[in-house]
Amino acid sequence: xxxxxxxxxxxxxxxxxxxxxxxxxxxxxxxxxxxxxxxxxxxxxxxxxxxxxxxxxxxxxxxxxxxxxxxxxxxxxxxxxxxxxxxxxxxxxxxxxxxxxxxxxxxxxxxxxxxxxxxxxxxxxxxxxxxxxx
Numbered sequence: 001x002x003x004x005x006x007x008x009x010x011x012x013x014x015x016x017x018x019x020x021x022x023x024x025x026x027x028x029x030x031x032x033x034x035x036x037x038x039x040x041x042x043x044x045x046x047x048x049x050x051x052x053x054x055x056x057x058x059x060x061x062x063x064x065x066x067x068x069x070x071x072x073x074x075x076x077x078x079x080x081x082x083x084x085x086x087x088x089x090x091x092x093x094x095x096x097x098x099x100x101x102x103x104x105x106x107x108x109x110x111x112x113x114x115x116x117x118x119x120x121x122x123x124x125x126x127x128x129x130x131x132x133x134x
Contacts, residue, residue, distance in 0.1 A: 015051025039068040084115040
């Protein structure tokens with residue numbers, strides 16, 4: 001049965017591609033798709049397949065997908081609660097680069113975090129500790 005194809009590939013073929021493979025495949029002709037795939041790549045999700053169900057993703061991966069969807073917007077406020085939970089140190093470095101990129105693009109990023117590397121990279125720190133009464 002004939003189906004719809006783009007450059008010889010079916011929809012099923014496209015859904016089986018990783019983000020990295022899809023970037024290479026669509027790079028010549030589909031700018032809007034490439035921009036969105038590039039944002040996914042920028043947040044470190046090159047390995048996900050396009051057809052991967054959301055129910056199979058970790059909390060960190062879901063958070064990075066949300067971040068990727070906002071990466072090219074300006075004038076927004078982002079509030080992140082403990083975004084480093086469960087991340088490897090190299091992923092934390094990548095997350096810090098993304099946060100800096102958001103700020104450089106004119107956005108405000110508010111992070112509730114205990115990770116000292118994130119705290120050290122902040123422009124402003126608000127300590128909201130509790131005091132024990134005696």
